[in-house]
Amino acid sequence: MSIDSMFVHKMWNEDELEKMVDGGVPFPMLSDAGGKVGKVYGVFDENAGVEARGRFIIDPDGVVQGYEVLTPPVGRNVNETFRQVQAFQLVRETKGAEATPSGWKPGKKTLKPGINLVGKVWKEWTTDMAFDE
Amino acid sequence: MAEKVAAGCARPTGGPVGEEVHEETEQKQNTVKEERSMIMVGQKAPDFTAPGYQKGEFVNIKLSDYLGKWVLLCFYPGDFTFV
Numbered sequence: 001m002s003i004d005s006m007f008v009h010k011m012w013n014e015d016e017l018e019k020m021v022d023g024g025v026p027f028p029m030l031s032d033a034g035g036k037v038g039k040v041y042g043v044f045d046e047n048a049g050v051e052a053r054g055r056f057i058i059d060p061d062g063v064v065q066g067y068e069v070l071t072p073p074v075g076r077n078v079n080e081t082f083r084q085v086q087a088f089q090l091v092r093e094t095k096g097a098e099a100t101p102s103g104w105k106p107g108k109k110t111l112k113p114g115i116n117l118v119g120k121v122w123k124e125w126t127t128d129m130a131f132d133e
Numbered sequence: 134m135a136e137k138v139a140a141g142c143a144r145p146t147g148g149p150v151g152e153e154v155h156e157e158t159e160q161k162q163n164t165v166k167e168e169r170s171m172i173m174v175g176q177k178a179p180d181f182t183a184p185g186y187q188k189g190e191f192v193n194i195k196l197s198d199y200l201g202k203w204v205l206l207c208f209y210p211g212d213f214t215f216v
Contacts, residue, residue, distance in 0.1 A: 042171055
C-alpha cells in the first residue's frame with residue numbers, strides 16, 4: 001500500500017516488477033490516496049506526504065501480532081518476516097502451550113512456559129541458540 | 134527556472150510558498166495530534182477499504198474480508214522507490 005494511484009501501480013508492475021518476478025506481483029497493490037489508512041496505522045509522514053516502510057502481521061482473528069517500521073532508504077528482510085509469521089502460527093497452533101525463544105526458527109527448540117520452567121530457562125536455552133549457525 | 138532534483142528513496146515534496154499564517158499552523162498541529170493513533174500489538178487491526186491493482190485488474194479490497202487468513206500489510210513510500 002502506498003499513496004500512488006492504482007494506475008501507477010499497474011505501470012510499475014508492468015514496466016519494472018514483472019521483470020523481477022515472473023508474472024508480476026501476485027498480491028493486491030493498494031492505493032491510499034492522502035494517506036488516510038497510513039495515518040490510522042501511524043506510518044504516514046505528514047511532512048513528506050508519503051508512507052514509511054511499515055509492515056504489519058495480522059492474524060486470522062484480525063489482531064495485529066507484530067509490526068516493523070523503517071524509514072525509506074532501508075529495505076526489509078523478508079526472511080525475518082516469514083520467520084515471525086511461522087513463529088506466530090506455531091504459538092497459535094499450540095494455543096500458547098509453546099513459545100519461541102530468541103533466535104527460534106522452524107526446526108529449532110521451543111519452550112513450554114509453566115511453573116516448572118521458572119528459573120530453569122538456562123537449562124533449556126543457551127545464548128548460542130539466539131544466533132544462526 | 135526549474136531546479137534539478139536527485140532521485141532518492143524519500144520523495145521530494147513541495148508546499149505553499151510565502152509567510153505562514155500562525156493560527157493555521159497551530160490548528161493543523163492539533164489535528165495531527167488527534168489523528169495519530171498508535172497501533173498496539175494484541176489489538177484489532179483497524180479495518181479499511183482501498184482500491185488497488187492485482188494481476189491485470191483494478192480491485193477493491195476490504196481488510197476484514199481476509200478474516201480467517203494471515204495478512205501481511207505493507208506500506209512503502211511510493212512506486213519506483215528503489216529498495
